[in-house]
Amino acid sequence: MVCENKFCIYWSDDQCVLKEITLDIQGSCTSCVYITIDEDKLEDLRRSQLSKD
Numbered sequence: 001m002v003c004e005n006k007f008c009i010y011w012s013d014d015q016c017v018l019k020e021i022t023l024d025i026q027g028s029c030t031s032c033v034y035i036t037i038d039e040d041k042l043e044d045l046r047r048s049q050l051s052k053d
Helices: 039-050
Strands: none
Touching: none
């Protein structure tokens, strides 16, 4: 199953690794679990990406 949510723990290479999912009325996966990114790490990544311009 194709998945675009790179912040879900079940995401891998644009695919959902779960064998079966359920969607809510808005079409969102009810099994989605978001990864937690440390704020300092997130800020470092933002700076890194912005400096590439």
